[in-house]
Amino acid sequence: MVNEKEFWNEIRKNFPKSKKGKPRIVPAFTIQALQENTVVARPPKVGLYDPQPPKPSTFRKYYERGVFPIAFEDVDAGPKLSWKVKIEDLDFHHYLPMFFDGLTETESPYKFLVEQGISEMLEHGGSKVLPVVPQLIIPIKKALSTKVPEIICSTMRALQRLVRSGECVGEALVPYFRQILPIPNLLKDRNVNLGEGIDYSQQRGENPSDLIQETLEILERYGGEDAFINIKYMVPTYESCMMN
Known part of the structure; x- marks a missing residue:
């Protein structure tokens, strides 16, 4: 039975090796994230509080x-x-x-x-x-x-x-x-938190x-x-x- 470490080593054998240098930014939770010299991209901002400018009423x-x-x-x-x-x-x-x-x-x-x-x-x-x-x-x-x-x-x-x-x-x-x-x-x-300032x-x-x-x-x-x-x-x- 193949353990987890051996499994991933076998998978990585077939990955194209990137040239050493600045790491590539790749999407999270993808097969690319397992490649060498890569950095997982930060998750996007949700924008929960971002205003949504309206169209003319x-x-x-x-x-x-x-x-x-x-x-x-x-x-x-x-x-x-x-x-x-x-x-x-x-x-x-x-x-x-x-x-x-x-x-x-x-x-x-x-x-x-x-x-x-x-x-x-x-x-x-x-x-x-x-x-x-x-x-x-x-x-x-x-x-x-x-x-x-x-x-x-x-x-x-x-x-x-x-x-x-x-x-x-x-x-x-x-x-x-x-x-x-x-x-x-x-x-x-x-x-609004202005510390000692005044929120007019x-x-x-x-x-x-x-x-x-x-x-x-x-x-x-x-x-x-x-x-x-x-x-x-x-x-x-x-x-x-x-x-x-």
Whole structure:
């Protein structure tokens, strides 16, 4: 019976011997890795936390076509969003998901229009918001999947406004935690460590980790009795803000 050492010695006899010099870099777990004068290549980076820059949103496309009943005004007091119709008369099933689709925008004036539009529609939507919640999940998930800090912050603020916009909206989101919380779970504890330095993004309320924690607490408060256990299932490091 041939032992392991003799087996590999027999295998190596048939390998072409490379010239002495700089070792060749070869893939791991291949027959080449057994050849002389070779070095196994390092494993590639997973890129788990790498941002994925988004493509232009559907919101931008339709805004440039003039589909939205809105106008952007740059006045002395700052940028302003004006509506051509009453917000209460809008078809929320049509417009609100399109505004949420624009959460991936980081350029002006699209970013301002999206955030202001979402804020005003949720403020004046009343009972029209709750039936639209299922249509908002895919745009929210799409925005979070970019892992771009600026987009994460915008999406967290939009989620907070959504939950507070009306009765039962927070509870309606609970079944969708499995879709919208994986990325917050990934980024929740990735705070910027500057030692004794100052992270000015925290002072401006633009730190993704802090906003994620704040949003999770709001989801628990407004999500009803099943909210915490569902958050805990998706974000194991989360601790209840109501039980403690």
